[in-house]
Amino acid sequence: MSKYSKEEIVNSVPQKGFFGHPKGLFTLFFTEFWERFSYYGMRAILLYYMYYEVTQGGLGLDQSTAASIMAIYGALVYMSGIIGGWVADRLLGGSDTIFYGGVLIMVGHIVLSLPGSLTAFFVSMIFIVVGTGLLKPNVSSVVGDMYSTNDYRRDAGFSIFYMGINLGAFLSPLVVGTVGLGISFHLGFALAAVGMFFGLITYMVTRKKNLGLAGKQVPNPLTPDERGRVAKRLISGVVVLALILTVSIMTGVLTINRLTLLVSILGIVIPVAYFTVMLRSDKTTADERSRVIAYIPLFIAAMVFWAIQEQGAIILAQYADQRTNLNFLGMTIQPAWFQSLNPLFIIFLAPVFAWLWTKLGSKQPTTPKKFSYGLIFAGLSFVVMLFPAYFNGTETLANPLWLVLSFFLVVIGELLLSPVGLSTTTKLAPVAFSSQTMSLWFLTSASGQAMNAQLVKLYNADTEIAYFGIIGAVSIVIGLLLYFFAPRIQTFMRGVN
Structure with missing residues (x-):
């Protein structure tokens, strides 16, 4: 495949047509809107x-x-992003990888929409995990392809794109949640499949005209010899893995509990391996090695944060269903609707934080301190959830406003940590490991959810106060420790703010 320069790629994209941005932003905005509608629904x-x-x-x-x-499903979704990055970089390029990822996601939702067994459920999860891994990281990459390096519209373009993500995530629990819980789960999953179908149609119809060469280039393509070797290894690996899984399941060796434990272990082993390779590599300079060391406590902080934030779709979802008074102000609330709170608060608060950092300028907190504040707010979002049981016991249904407050607090923490983490990752990454380090950032969520696979087993009515109190307190304590060591971490960052 021909190599295209950055200038050729940018010039191939119509640079006006979507709120003053490249026309391709329309394609990617609505592709991601429908993909997120599908996923979060x-x-x-x-x-x-x-x-x-x-x-x-x-x-x-x-x-x-x-x-x-x-x-573990959430953990595997983020781990699979590594596969998506490799496929785009070595085989297909970002544009085609996005399309095939969307197809796999839609197939997974179609399988879910059909009444079936637990086996069919796990088959659908495989399709969705792999499909999301192919699509999710590459959509953002193609957005970046459309802008020149110095284009002043670049950050605003990503902000518009980010809004599409959150609009899809906001609407889908209201629509899919209402249908899934009010009529039929399978009909709800069918709506998710329809959402991904709309995303694919949007992408197919508009990408040729709107995206030009964006996402077409394969940065580091496999040679013909490498393709043969990779194909053989891939086929052999799939066959061996399928045989091991089949035998393990039939003999009872591989149980759900052992599978969750395995994923939890991988959530720790994979990032440790990443850090070890970067720190020991001859390609990493002394300054870069120092920055990688500084990144380790930030990684741990982010992992703890996502462990709490992602429980909004697990423990807090269970709490909404079983511990919350769903008759409020004369209306009946569906428990799935609470999943819309996170993106709703992000839509309203993200511009506030953008204004705040601009207003503070050089006086804004350092990156480690922003991370510490994020952890403290995440901890508070759990601490407030112990009060309903503390004051009224677990036999009384809680006011839904407690859940609203919890989601609000964790979103403040997310806006302090998540955008900053993405930016800091690009700054601290060694040159030779720039792409891998971005994958490492997404592993913070994978590792946090892998940790959750063991934590969530501890939650029940008898442990509710201790569960929210201890996890919340641990997050706050780690946040305070990070704040205390922030100046020291900043020195290891070697001039990166």
């Missing part, structure tokens, strides 16, 4: 589908098992 009812009784249309799993599956 499915996720809003997935936990309930797993633990509701068969007579209620669910699978009838134990609640702690269902919660663990939700956690």
